[in-house]
Amino acid sequence: MSETFITDGAGGAALRRVGVGKARVVPRGDEERAPATLHDTFDGALAAAGLLLVAAGDGLWLVGLPEGPVHQADAEPGFVQDMNEGPVTAALRPRVPALRRLIPVADATLARQAMALIDDEGKTLVRVAVCAVSTGHGSATVLTLSPLRGYDRPHARLRAALDPLGDPEAALTALRPPAMRYTAKPPVDIAADMPARKAATLLARTHLSVARANERGIVADHDTEFLHDYRVNLRKVRSVVSLFTGVWSEKDTTRLKDRFRALMAPTGPLRDLDVHLLDRDRYMEMVPEALRPGIVALFDDFAKERAAAQAALARHLESDDYAREAAALEALLASAKRLKPGPAADVPVAPFAQDLIWSRYRKVCKRAARIDDATPDEEVHALRIHCKKLRYLMEFFAPVFGPSEVKPLVKALKGLQDTLGAFNDAAVQQDALRAVLERLPRRGAARIEIATSIGALLTVLAQRQAEGRARVASSFAAFDSPETRAGFADLFHRGKEAA
Amino acid sequence: MKIVACYSNKGGVGKTATSVNLAHALARAGRRVLLCDLDPQGASGFYFRVKPSKKLGDDRFFTDVKRFTDAIRGSDFDGLDILPANMSFRDFDIFLSRMKNSRSRLKKALKAAQGDYDVVLLDCPPNISALSENVFRASDAVVVPVIPTTLSERTFEQLVDFFRDEKLPRKKIVAFFSMAQATKKLHAETAERLRKAHPKRFVDVTVPFSTEVEKMGVHRAPVATFAKSSPATEAYDALWRAVAERL
Ligand SMILES: Nc1ncnc2c1ncn2[C@@H]1O[C@H](COP(=O)(O)OP(=O)(O)O)[C@@H](O)[C@H]1O
Ligand SMILES: [Mg+2]
Numbered sequence: 001m002s003e004t005f006i007t008d009g010a011g012g013a014a015l016r017r018v019g020v021g022k023a024r025v026v027p028r029g030d031e032e033r034a035p036a037t038l039h040d041t042f043d044g045a046l047a048a049a050g051l052l053l054v055a056a057g058d059g060l061w062l063v064g065l066p067e068g069p070v071h072q073a074d075a076e077p078g079f080v081q082d083m084n085e086g087p088v089t090a091a092l093r094p095r096v097p098a099l100r101r102l103i104p105v106a107d108a109t110l111a112r113q114a115m116a117l118i119d120d121e122g123k124t125l126v127r128v129a130v131c132a133v134s135t136g137h138g139s140a141t142v143l144t145l146s147p148l149r150g151y152d153r154p155h156a157r158l159r160a161a162l163d164p165l166g167d168p169e170a171a172l173t174a175l176r177p178p179a180m181r182y183t184a185k186p187p188v189d190i191a192a193d194m195p196a197r198k199a200a201t202l203l204a205r206t207h208l209s210v211a212r213a214n215e216r217g218i219v220a221d222h223d224t225e226f227l228h229d230y231r232v233n234l235r236k237v238r239s240v241v242s243l244f245t246g247v248w249s250e251k252d253t254t255r256l257k258d259r260f261r262a263l264m265a266p267t268g269p270l271r272d273l274d275v276h277l278l279d280r281d282r283y284m285e286m287v288p289e290a291l292r293p294g295i296v297a298l299f300d301d302f303a304k305e306r307a308a309a310q311a312a313l314a315r316h317l318e319s320d321d322y323a324r325e326a327a328a329l330e331a332l333l334a335s336a337k338r339l340k341p342g343p344a345a346d347v348p349v350a351p352f353a354q355d356l357i358w359s360r361y362r363k364v365c366k367r368a369a370r371i372d373d374a375t376p377d378e379e380v381h382a383l384r385i386h387c388k389k390l391r392y393l394m395e396f397f398a399p400v401f402g403p404s405e406v407k408p409l410v411k412a413l414k415g416l417q418d419t420l421g422a423f424n425d426a427a428v429q430q431d432a433l434r435a436v437l438e439r440l441p442r443r444g445a446a447r448i449e450i451a452t453s454i455g456a457l458l459t460v461l462a463q464r465q466a467e468g469r470a471r472v473a474s475s476f477a478a479f480d481s482p483e484t485r486a487g488f489a490d491l492f493h494r495g496k497e498a499a
Numbered sequence: 500m501k502i503v504a505c506y507s508n509k510g511g512v513g514k515t516a517t518s519v520n521l522a523h524a525l526a527r528a529g530r531r532v533l534l535c536d537l538d539p540q541g542a543s544g545f546y547f548r549v550k551p552s553k554k555l556g557d558d559r560f561f562t563d564v565k566r567f568t569d570a571i572r573g574s575d576f577d578g579l580d581i582l583p584a585n586m587s588f589r590d591f592d593i594f595l596s597r598m599k600n601s602r603s604r605l606k607k608a609l610k611a612a613q614g615d616y617d618v619v620l621l622d623c624p625p626n627i628s629a630l631s632e633n634v635f636r637a638s639d640a641v642v643v644p645v646i647p648t649t650l651s652e653r654t655f656e657q658l659v660d661f662f663r664d665e666k667l668p669r670k671k672i673v674a675f676f677s678m679a680q681a682t683k684k685l686h687a688e689t690a691e692r693l694r695k696a697h698p699k700r701f702v703d704v705t706v707p708f709s710t711e712v713e714k715m716g717v718h719r720a721p722v723a724t725f726a727k728s729s730p731a732t733e734a735y736d737a738l739w740r741a742v743a744e745r746l
Contacts, residue, residue, distance in 0.1 A: 122719065123548035124575040148573030149580055 002067050002146040003159070006050055006168035011141030012113070012130050014165055020117060020157040023125055028114040034058070036110040038135055038175060039077040041100035042217055042226065043184050047172040049095050052133050052142065053077060053088075053102060054110045060088045061110060063131045068144035069112065077102035079223070099278070101223040105180050106135035117158050125154040138174025182213050184229055190399050196352040197247040197345035198336040200240050203396055205333040207236040212326060219314040224274040227313075231271060234264045239392040243356060246344030253342065259329060270313050272432060273306040279429075287456040294453030298436070301450075353397040358492040360390040368416070368476040377427070380472060384420040387413060401491050409491070412484045419475035423468030426461045433458055501746045502619045504638040509654045510625030513644040513677040515542040516712050518622035520735040521642070521742065523721035526579035528739060530617040533571065533580045538624040541584035547574045548719050552585035576721075580616075618746075635667050640745050642738075644677030644706070647689040659697065673745055675704040675738060702741035706734040 007014070015025050036056035040046045046053055051064040059073035072088035080096045083089045096102065110133055117126040129144040143162065147155035173181060188206050190199045211233035217226030241248075241256045248256070280299050284292055316322055332338050344352060367383045391413055398406040433454050440447050505518040515538065522534040522543075536543040541551040552570050571580050623634060635641055643658065645651050655674065662669045674697065680686050694701050706712075709731040711722050718725045723732045 119548075119550075121548045121550065123550075148575075150570070150572035 002144055004050075004064055004066050004068065004142060004144045005162055005165065006064060006171055007141045007143065007162075008166035008171040008174070009132065009134060009139030009141060011143055011165055012132055015115065015128065015130065015143060015162070018117075018158065018161045020154050020161060022120045023117050023154055025115055025117050025128065025158075028116050031111055031113040033109060033111045036061075036108045036133075038105045038108040038133060039102045040105050040176075040180075041096060041102060042180070042214075042222065043100070043182050044176070044180075045096050045100060046092075046102075047176070050168060050172070051095065052131075052140065052172070052175075053092070054108060054133055056110050061112075061131070062088045062091050063133065063142045065091060066144075068129045068146065069131050069142075077104075097225075099223060099225050103217075103222050105176055106137060108133050108135045108175070117154060119154075124148060125151040126158050128158075133175060135175045135177075137177050138171070140168075140171040140175055179213075179216070182210075184210065186210065188396075188399065190349055190397065192348065192350040192400050194349045195336075195346045196244065196349055197339075197341055199349045199352075200244040200247040201333055201336040201339070204237045204240045205330070207233040207240070208326075208330060208333060211237070212330075215317050219317055221310050221314070224278065227267060227271055227274065231264060231267055234260060234267075236392065236396075238264070239389065240396070243389060243393060244344075244352075245356075246342040246347075248342045248345070249340035250342065252339045256332075256339070259325070263325065263329070266313055266316050270306065270309040273302055273309055276302050276429075276432065277306060283457055286460040287453055291453040291456050294449040294451075295457075298450050298453060301436075349397070349400055353393070353400055354492045354494070357390065357393045357397065358488070360386065360393060361488050361492065364390055365480065368472075368480070371472055371476070373470070377469070380420065380423060380469065381427075383472075384417070384424055387417050387420060391417060405487075405491055409484060409487045412479050412481070412487075416475045416479040419468055419471045421468075423465055423472070426465035426468060430458055430461045430465070433461070500616055500619060501639045502621065502637055503640045503642060503742060503746075504621040504623055504634050505642045505644070506621075506623045506634055506638075507625075507643055507645075507654075508658055509651060512646050512651070513706065513712075514625070515546070515622055516715065517642065517644050517677065517706070517735070517738070518620055519543050519546045519715070520712075520721050520723065520731075521739055522579055522618075522620050523576060523723055524735050524739040525618055525620075525743075526574075526576050527723070528743075529578065531578045531615065533582060533616045533619045534574075535582040535619060535621050536584040537621055539584050540624075543622040544581060544583045546715055546719055546721065547581050549574065549581045549583050552583045632665060632667070635662065635665075635671065638671060640673050640742055641671050642742060643672060643674040645674050645693065645701075646678050647676050647686040647693065649685075649689060652689055652693060655693065655697075659700065670699070670745075672700045673702055673742055674700045675702050675706065675741070677706050678708040679705045680708045702738070702745075704734055704738045704741050706731060706738070 005011075018025050034056045036054045039053045039055055049064075051062060054061045054063065055077055059071060060075045060077065062070045062072075070087045070091055072084070072086035075084045075086055075088055077083070079098070079101050080089060080092045081098060083092070092102075110131070113130045113132075115128040115130055116124040117128065118124055125148060127146040127148070129146070131142040131144075133140055133142070145155065145158065145162075186206060188203055190202065194202075211230045214226040214230040214233075217223070218230060238257065238260045241253060241260060247253075277299065280295075283295055283299075287295060364383065364386045367379065367386060371380065371383065391410065394406055394410050394413070398410075437451060437454055440450060503521075505514045505521070507514055518534060522532050525532045534543060534547075536549075544551060549572050567582070570585060571582050573579075574581050621634070621638070623631075643655070645655050659669065659672070661667075662672065674693075676690050679690065690705070707730050709722075709729065711726040711729045711731050714725070715722055722729065722735065726732055
């Protein structure tokens with residue numbers, strides 16, 4: 001069985017120095033060196049899997065798999081589902097999220113050299129494929145050892161000699177330019193005794209900077225995840241501002257709320273269209289064959305609209321106004337002292353968080369318990385919002401209460417949220433489709449065709465919404481288990497229950 | 500799994516050269532090959548730089564399948580493994596009778612040891628005192644290099660007679676001309692005569708006398724690795740095709 005090691009740039013040289021008894025490592029043939037481009041998803045899905053995807057003149061090389069480098073001549077990096085079939089594409093498929101595009105990370109040099117551990121008679125004992133990738137930022141060497149049958153001992157000794165070579169993760173990270181070292185969920189170090197204002201500032205600052213890291217990708221329109229992550233993180237900032245009551249003065253809090261709402265507002269239309277377009281295949285499956293041409297026409301319209309919305313948002317994000325406002329907000333969050341303190345500013349995080357989470361949890365339980373088949377939809381929506389807020393709070397403060405303690409509670413909550421989400425998505429999609437109906441031209445064959453198809457979609461979506469609605473009670477019952485109750489009380493109501 | 504023996508009742512006719520190059524050609528053609536070096540001198544192992552097994556001369560060697568599979572070494576070429584020389588003639592006989600009697604067991608054992616070979620090639624030792632019936636029974640094909648000389652003609656006739664007398668299937672014999680020298684009139688005439696006498700035994704392959712083959716000892720590698728388009732390389736390529744056709 002072959003096996004692959006990632007080391008830093010010195011790995012190849014170190015290999016040549018390795019001695020295993022009388023055996024030594026020698027090159028086999030010439031080094032092949034070529035200019036290339038390192039590719040990955042923006043969030044480094046391949047690097048996280050210990051892989052390097054390199055586009056060179058002779059095609060794509062995927063380096064880091066246990067079996068050694070894999071090559072495919074006729075493929076261009078992009079969305080994996082759009083790439084030509086072949087060994088590289090096949091290896092990428094399970095490792096790259098469908099929504100992510102493989103984009104250029106850095107110009108690189110790819111150097112491949114076959115080497116071998118040979119004995120004193122020149123017999124190969126272990127084959128070693130050396131693949132070195134270097135960019136202007138760093139370099140990594142990937143070694144694949146392929147033992148030959150019957151030479152287990154020299155293989156084990158070579159492995160042992162190579163084991164202390166470099167830190168693979170550091171080597172892979174070093175290849176990326178700073179702007180491409182994106183982490184969607186960076187850890188935020190919140191300590192239990194930190195003043196609440198400081199924690200709020202830290203969280204808001206972190207999420208704003210994660211959001212901003214996506215700007216360039218939104219403008220370049222690489223994939224829809226950039227905008228998605230941008231919005232998720234701005235929503236987190238807004239949640240900090242609105243949920244962390246009393247950390248800042250009322251005036252500053254209101255100002256922040258307004259400014260972050262305004263910052264996010266221009267992204268709405270594009271995201272809505274993205275959501276529709278991503279659902280294209282599902283919509284197609286939802287309607288009978290005969291109505292599909294109408295859906296196709298509808299989505300062609302969406303695509304056109306999306307292109308316009310994308311261009312508009314790109315212009316906005318590149319405008320001086322936007323740059324100024326984003327920088328100003330960053331400056332406000334640069335230190336905990338920029339914004340005026342509110343009454344809770346100096347409360348230590350632990351009790352502050354306990355109060356917030358506990359009261360939100362109680363609200364969720366009270367509202368959920370009331371829901372039956374007769375409850376108006378608005379109340380279900382309200383419950384969904386409360387759940388969402390509770391989830392944010394739990395995630396923000398997980399470091400304080402121990403991620404492993406919080407995790408099962410989040411998981412329980414997520415079950416309930418999934419049901420509410422399905423209900424809500426169906427509702428939102430119906431609203432959007434109704435809006436489309438209203439905007440259709442008054443006459444024409446196309447109108448009839450599209451309108452009929454939308455009618456069919458609305459029926460399916462209404463059904464789906466009703467299904468979600470019907471599951472709310474049972475989902476809540478599942479969430480409201482004795483263990484989960486005890487878990488919440490234990491973590492977020494400690495010592496207060498008795499009182 | 501097919502068993503192919505490279506055999507001659509005469510020494511120095513090119514059995515080892517044939518085994519080495521045939522094994523290499525088969526592996527290059529995508530077959531998984533195990534070359535068994537049955538010569539205690541370790542000649543074919545030498546060409547692949549594989550050291551003889553330390554268990555040389557150990558009588559129990561082939562009575563134990565695990566020890567057999569553990570002794571297998573990967574060659575420097577994909578799909579080609581070597582069983583280095585390590586036995587006495589007596590072992591060789593026992594080995595073959597075991598192969599003959601329980602081929603499926605051998606096959607199973609090889610499979611379990613990740614050696615699901617398409618072809619097991621036997622490089623037979625010289626000077627086996629008697630014609631080894633076991634070789635012929637165990638093998639699917641018996642590849643016989645024949646130098647086109649009068650002396651070889653006689654030994655080949657003996658081999659064919661033996662097959663006839665022992666009621667062995669003569670179609671297993673795949674003979675070809677080895678070390679043939681185009682300039683020698685005698686070689687051409689003998690070859691002509693033998694072909695006529697045994698049209699079904701001889702395949703249309705002639706490995707010429709070639710300095711490239713001699714140089715294998717210097718390179719310690721199959722001839723195709725250092726003399727890609729030499730007539731000898733082409734002849735061994737033609738030979739594997741002819742053998743494959745008979746299997
Ligand atoms: N086609 C050939 N041309 C020239 N020399 C050869 C050829 N085949 C074999 N030889 C040489 O003849 C000698 C005996 O060959 P070998 O293959 O060891 O025979 P065997 O295994 O039958 O004893 C070796 O030195 C080998 O290099
Ligand atoms: Mg020999």
